[in-house]
Amino acid sequence: MSQSQQQQAQVLTGNLGYPRIGAGREWKKALESFWAGRIDEPTLHQELTTLRLQDLKKQQTQQLDLIPVGDFSYYDHILDVSAMFGVVPERFNHTGGPVSVSTYYAMARGNDQATACEMTKWLNTNYHYIVPEIHNDTAFALLENKPLAAYREAKQELGLEGKPVVVGPYSYVRFAKGYDAERFAEIVTRLVPVYAQLLSELQAEGVQWVQIDEPALTLAVSSEDEALLQQVYAALAQAAPELKLLLQTYFESVEAYPVVTALPVAGIGLDLVHGYEGNLASLREHGFPQDKWLGAGVIDGRNIWRADLAETAKLLEQVAEFAAEGKLIIQPSCSLLHVPVTAAQESALDPVLRNALAFANEKLEEIATLGTLLSGGAKQADQAAAVAEATRRVEASTEAVRLLSESESRTRLSGSPAGVYADEQLLRSASFQERRELQQQKWSLPLLPTTTIGSFPQTADVRKARALFRKGEWNAEQYDAYVREQIQEWITIQEEIGLDVLVHGEFERTDMVEFFGEKLTGFAFTKNGWVQSYGSRCVKPPVIYGDVLFNEPMTVKETAYAQTLTSKPVKGMLTGPVTILNWSFVRSDIPRSEVSYQIARAIRDEVEALEQAGIEMIQVDEPALREGLPLKGSKWDEYLQWAVESFRLATATVKPTTQVHTHMCYCEFDDIIEAISDLDADVISIETSRSHGELVGSFEQNTYDKGIGLGVYDIHSPRVPGKDEMLNMIERALQVLPADLFWVNPDCGLKTRGKAEVVDALSIMVDAARTARERVTADSSI
Numbered sequence: 001m002s003q004s005q006q007q008q009a010q011v012l013t014g015n016l017g018y019p020r021i022g023a024g025r026e027w028k029k030a031l032e033s034f035w036a037g038r039i040d041e042p043t044l045h046q047e048l049t050t051l052r053l054q055d056l057k058k059q060q061t062q063q064l065d066l067i068p069v070g071d072f073s074y075y076d077h078i079l080d081v082s083a084m085f086g087v088v089p090e091r092f093n094h095t096g097g098p099v100s101v102s103t104y105y106a107m108a109r110g111n112d113q114a115t116a117c118e119m120t121k122w123l124n125t126n127y128h129y130i131v132p133e134i135h136n137d138t139a140f141a142l143l144e145n146k147p148l149a150a151y152r153e154a155k156q157e158l159g160l161e162g163k164p165v166v167v168g169p170y171s172y173v174r175f176a177k178g179y180d181a182e183r184f185a186e187i188v189t190r191l192v193p194v195y196a197q198l199l200s201e202l203q204a205e206g207v208q209w210v211q212i213d214e215p216a217l218t219l220a221v222s223s224e225d226e227a228l229l230q231q232v233y234a235a236l237a238q239a240a241p242e243l244k245l246l247l248q249t250y251f252e253s254v255e256a257y258p259v260v261t262a263l264p265v266a267g268i269g270l271d272l273v274h275g276y277e278g279n280l281a282s283l284r285e286h287g288f289p290q291d292k293w294l295g296a297g298v299i300d301g302r303n304i305w306r307a308d309l310a311e312t313a314k315l316l317e318q319v320a321e322f323a324a325e326g327k328l329i330i331q332p333s334c335s336l337l338h339v340p341v342t343a344a345q346e347s348a349l350d351p352v353l354r355n356a357l358a359f360a361n362e363k364l365e366e367i368a369t370l371g372t373l374l375s376g377g378a379k380q381a382d383q384a385a386a387v388a389e390a391t392r393r394v395e396a397s398t399e400a401v402r403l404l405s406e407s408e409s410r411t412r413l414s415g416s417p418a419g420v421y422a423d424e425q426l427l428r429s430a431s432f433q434e435r436r437e438l439q440q441q442k443w444s445l446p447l448l449p450t451t452t453i454g455s456f457p458q459t460a461d462v463r464k465a466r467a468l469f470r471k472g473e474w475n476a477e478q479y480d481a482y483v484r485e486q487i488q489e490w491i492t493i494q495e496e497i498g499l500d501v502l503v504h505g506e507f508e509r510t511d512m513v514e515f516f517g518e519k520l521t522g523f524a525f526t527k528n529g530w531v532q533s534y535g536s537r538c539v540k541p542p543v544i545y546g547d548v549l550f551n552e553p554m555t556v557k558e559t560a561y562a563q564t565l566t567s568k569p570v571k572g573m574l575t576g577p578v579t580i581l582n583w584s585f586v587r588s589d590i591p592r593s594e595v596s597y598q599i600a601r602a603i604r605d606e607v608e609a610l611e612q613a614g615i616e617m618i619q620v621d622e623p624a625l626r627e628g629l630p631l632k633g634s635k636w637d638e639y640l641q642w643a644v645e646s647f648r649l650a651t652a653t654v655k656p657t658t659q660v661h662t663h664m665c666y667c668e669f670d671d672i673i674e675a676i677s678d679l680d681a682d683v684i685s686i687e688t689s690r691s692h693g694e695l696v697g698s699f700e701q702n703t704y705d706k707g708i709g710l711g712v713y714d715i716h717s718p719r720v721p722g723k724d725e726m727l728n729m730i731e732r733a734l735q736v737l738p739a740d741l742f743w744v745n746p747d748c749g750l751k752t753r754g755k756a757e758v759v760d761a762l763s764i765m766v767d768a769a770r771t772a773r774e775r776v777t778a779d780s781s782i
């Protein structure tokens, strides 16, 4: 939109963040080439600059008023803030000045000298950020002004008046670790001058709008924090009075709404999709300040369905009532980092479904259309017709998708209606104590049994084999034979290493969710619907558009084959219903709980099929159970009830001697320990090592009374830890947990690692477990 049009417009349009991976995952390829030494640093900069500018040009074509700059990253945007403010842990030996690319990547991935910084889930998403390590006395300094550099580049190269984006001080410190909770306000206050400098430099450059992301404002905000926020934002407003600060919240409704909306900023961004009820209730109860812009997040940044633009326009009109004339910004509900780049490449998809999809680019089109519609003007009739047409298309495609799904499932989905399951479907037939004895007799495992989490390296070779199969150059027999070879090789390796419970290695799987989705009814798959999960690792979430149904056994062939190769137990490996749900793009016409129960019934069929095939140790992974936890505590009980019930529905019908395992990673466990215990799994393996043993602490305060494996080494780093390091982890855990319930395992699956490092690390792990075993046995015989 031109400057003069903008002046006349009654509303602005904006974006909050754009996927950084590129439509063809160019970003991932550039990063991985650099890490592998295939390209040098100048080439990395060049390739990422090209991509960054392309992304901005794409947004420019939509003629949005507020286009974010500085949201692009070389790895993670929280790590960018840490690098920018000199929050570099001592072990990386940073001696001042801007953080180098090698130190930046060492913080993210670790190197020979130093372990990586911890990584954890970004609120309730499948995106993982690098956790800032802040100590009580950390000194902050603005080592470089990244948003300013991004703004200058966009202006020089594209003539774009960008909107720099930065995570705000309150959220940055809340999502950091390493300081005492009572020092929180002091640390945030210490950061203020640095933010003030950053903003005043932007102001001096002539920047108009700055987006400050404060998603932590959707979490519980204490009264002390309210006072802190007032001080912080007063200081920032004073430092850069000419800047228009857009205080952006997302993923839920704002807490402390009256305080937040009274902060001295130019605009407040609200999520009107995932925070719809709460934010609308606050708008109704408290109104909206007439001196501020209201950023209306009406286009869903977390799902991939086209918006019903007529409905959205109605919502916008309703919301516009609260804002002063001409002070509305139409936006996505959050950054578009969480959706794929474009649906335009999905030509292989059923046209019915393809028509129903909107990825990042299509969402920006939707925003632009809404902007034109709400801005009025001479072409309003044309625009209304365009919106009506878009709406008709959505309605038609939604109806078509429903019919498509129903025709597949109508005759097959029978039994209890979702959510109403009898106890025999949800409860194991014996208590954990009874099962434990029976299982000990059956399995005769040594004290501190060793195992892994499921996957072994998905090498280039494994991926190539799958690609050949997909392209039709290999037939199913050739591909199966290749997978069997891999299984055989790794069963031998596991036996040689001396692990107690083996796995088949998951070589046949692209991804732990996509693989199951491909075999169930109700799922569709994109070709290029990639989303960043962490660093250069991407996932392609399946699309659940219909009722989910089991068709035929999905994992029995490979698992049973692996079991024929060894006398040691082979653990079956499944993904749990809540994780399949949370890592998919889910239909929005029925409650998520219902979809979860549908998946649970399908997984139960698989659990039973494995058991019938003689696989009597079965792991049902639920790494996304915690991620799905609502951000508001008031919504936890409802979620946990159906999430736990789904897991039990999937697993409870097995024999008492069948050992059910589960696994979780990348998350805090303290606050859901009770729910984890309610899953009634016989053994849980969890990630611990990247949090440097802190998680063990959460078990100190809680009495978890079932089998538990605490990860003893970080699988995200190529670094192979020494035996003493692992032994320390084990012995630290044994101070808290009874030895006869304790298992020894890595943090998570090993699919991202190379063969040599896995063999080394697991051999050391088994050695460490043996030593720990000897010590425990010696101690107990004294």
Ligand SMILES: CN1c2c(nc(N)[nH]c2=O)NC[C@@H]1CNc1ccc(C(=O)N[C@@H](CCC(=O)N[C@@H](CCC(=O)N[C@@H](CCC(=O)O)C(=O)O)C(=O)O)C(=O)O)cc1
Pocket (backbone or CB within 6 Å): 126, 458, 463, 464, 466, 467, 509, 510, 511, 512, 513, 514, 533, 534, 536, 537, 538, 539, 540, 583, 623, 751, 752
């Ligand atoms: C445990 N984790 C998972 C999360 N979410 C999931 N949905 N799945 C998970 O496992 N969230 C939390 C963590 C995040 N961890 C990871 C770990 C590893 C990855 C990863 O390795 N991603 C791969 C993509 C995996 C995949 O689908 N591979 C396909 C190959 C796809 C591909 O690249 N094809 C090529 C062509 C290949 C050729 O011709 O040679 C192409 O399209 O260009 C496969 O195996 O077949 C990644 O590469 O990023 C993700 C999350």
Ligand SMILES: N[C@@H](CCS)C(=O)O
Pocket (backbone or CB within 6 Å): 453, 454, 455, 512, 573, 621, 623, 663, 665, 748, 749, 750, 751
């Ligand atoms: N079984 C899976 C769990 C990842 S969370 C794996 O090993 O990759």
Ligand SMILES: [Zn+2]
Pocket (backbone or CB within 6 Å): 453, 623, 663, 664, 665, 747, 748, 749
């Ligand atoms: Zn895991």
